[in-house]
Amino acid sequence: MRPTGKGYEEFDHDAFRSLYVTPVKGGLCRTELYLEGLHCSSCVWLVERVPLLLAGVARTELDIRRARALVEWDPATVRLSAIARQLDVLGYAPHPFRGVAAESMRRTEDRAMLTRIGIAGALAGNIMLLALAQYSGWFSGMEAEYERYFRVISLLLTIPVLFGPGWLFFQGALASVRTRRLHIDLPVAIALLAGFTRGAVNTVNGSGPIYFDAVGMLVFLLLSGRFLQNRGQRAAADAAELLGSLAPAAARVVEPDGEHELPAEALLPGMVMSVRAGETFSADGEVTDGRSAVDCSLLTGEPRPEGVTVGSAVYAGTVNLTGALRVTVTRAGELSRLGALLRRMEDSARRRAPVVQLANAIAGWFVAVVLVVAVVTYVYGLRHDPARALDNAIALLVVTCPCALGLATPLAITVSIGRAARRGILIKGGDAIEALNRPGLIFLDKTGTVTEGRVRLVRWEGAEWAKPLVAALERESSHPIAIAVQQAWPAAETHAARDVQQTIGGGIEGMVDGRHVVVGSPAFVARRTSEDDRAYDDCVPDSHSRDDRAPSHPASDVRIDAFAEEGLTPVWVAVDGAVVAHAGFGDPLRTDARASIERLRALGWRVALLSGDHPAVVRTVAHQLGIDVSDAVGSASPEEKLQRVEGARIRGTVLMVGDGVNDAAAIAAATVGVGVHGGAEASMSAADVYLARPGLTPLVELVEGAHRTMLVIRNNILFSIAYNALGATLALLGLLDPLIAAVLMPISSLSVVLTSWRGRTFDAPAAPVAPVAAAAAPPASLGIPRAEPAP
């Protein structure tokens, strides 16, 4: 990553200090920064050398997995902005880390869970050792004195396990009872309590089985499963959060004594911002000075820039492309259109009902069945063998403790989330995996999701010799069309353009090699060429290009229509007063789009397009992708997208796939929201799944992987139910002695662990989606290089 060359003055501002900086011992200040561009161990070396490069910096400590640097410095010697600039020069653009409170909460939670697992593991291991001695004594005989001694020690070790680390399950069970929503913790708590109580009573009585080894192991295994699950989900959430810190944090405010950088949080209506070309607006406002083109893709999802002039409204998050502007702030922060949109997104995320996990759904009837069978065992036992009736019933409760059931879902989901992450699919919650198994409706955003989201030169009709002239001219501009030209013909040109003039909303013109070149919209070029009064023959250097001469106006109109039908923006090229080439610019389809959509259909999903672009363009794209035209919705505002997703949710599962802030609210409202590669930060924090690879292939992998994960979960659940049925039958018949119970339980858990690790959920796509370049993007990609640009 190249240095951004920013000043970072906002890092020294009081508002920034009160938000992100904490004082520490010795008069030092401490803050945490997110760093971009970290990838290897030499990054750790470089970042942690900053104290040597810059006097006054006491410590920089990097956490590379979370891309976060802890910085401590002496404010009397050095400013934070200087440290930020130093990091920037090293190639790691710093951003304020905005989730300090959430992070410290998380850290405490993680440490508490680790402590629980450590205690439970150590004690359960020792209880197992003691149990082993007792079981061997069971075969070879054991003095009653020592047996009693071992039992008492086991009891003493079980008490702290159950009421320390194991307390979590009782809390869960209590909450489950209180909210009347069944949770797997309820049967777990019943089994733990029944086993422990009976074991304690039998220890005191000095006869009958004790279940302490089973209870201790249960607590340890279930806690481990839960911890793994949280970790996997967090890794994905962390990645999304990093992107969340990249929003513009500063604005340049014009004050009587000059321009100052202010944190975006400190902007107030009425302030005047100065926004240079290439910068992002930090607040909504009205242009008071200057003319420019603005990239509104954040709000509309479309890459085509809009012209603005004095009096035009501009919105936070959009990018000023071509000229310097003065903007009077009208609404800042949460009141801006972007802020309002993000608030709606959070609302709909909060309102969304959680997906009921399969394991919890099963826990309901599991409790009922186990309790009924336990009562039956007890009653049956009273008639035939009253002395052992209660022991048999309790043995049943313990052996049927849904240990494997409790592990089945978390473990399979954790393993899958980890494997998916290695394939660039970041899944934030297990809910998404379960929900993806009920095929429904997929809404795909068009721009940036099924298309590449960038303006590209798609069609060139006309003189080849004009290309170097156009390339030379367009090198002088930063308009998206010019950038597309630069990308299409990256070869170094010897030509140099002079007297270049840009007309916003029109085109560009200038002298290249002594020839007058005009590139722009058909209307602009027509106006320019009719002004020129040159000799006809002079402008055509060879016989070949004679055929490429400008057609008459009606023909030009036909061509404009033809381009429009393909969704292309027409750009005409005139050299020395005559039109010599017609270029079509557009947003080409991703090469894997069509094949991926067909695969999704085969899996039972209905695929629809939901785009903010012009309906005609959306229809064209739908046609190229084989999507029914009635399922292609255009001109959808962010609010309409949200409405449609909410409407469709009543009928079933809705998968919303998008990349922009304009999709964020819809993504948050969908059953499963998916943010795609290169998308805006808001769509990522709203999404349940983030695809870190470009294209739609990862989406297919996600759906197929979720399907395979669910198969593993179902198998696991079947396994554990089969084991429980076996155990219950033995207990019912009074054949279940403690040794068999002790062997049966770990075997069932172990088999679940094994199948979870073995399951090929996200390893490789079962049927790789082959890029069907020619078929997927018909004339769209002919002869245009498609190299991914460097990040």
Place this chain on the structure above:
Amino acid sequence: MSILYVILPVALIVVFAAVIAFVWAARRGQFDDLDTPAMRALHDDPSEAAKPKNGDDN
């Protein structure tokens, strides 16, 4: 076998010490970041002169 009355409590005290050590380490944040320290070990001592180096290949 009366040695068991001595040896078992001793073993449990050792376990107790190990658990205390683990809890202390977890509370101190020793397990918060498991990736970066492994990389840090590969680097030279900070006392050596730090020469600016371009660690970026993008």
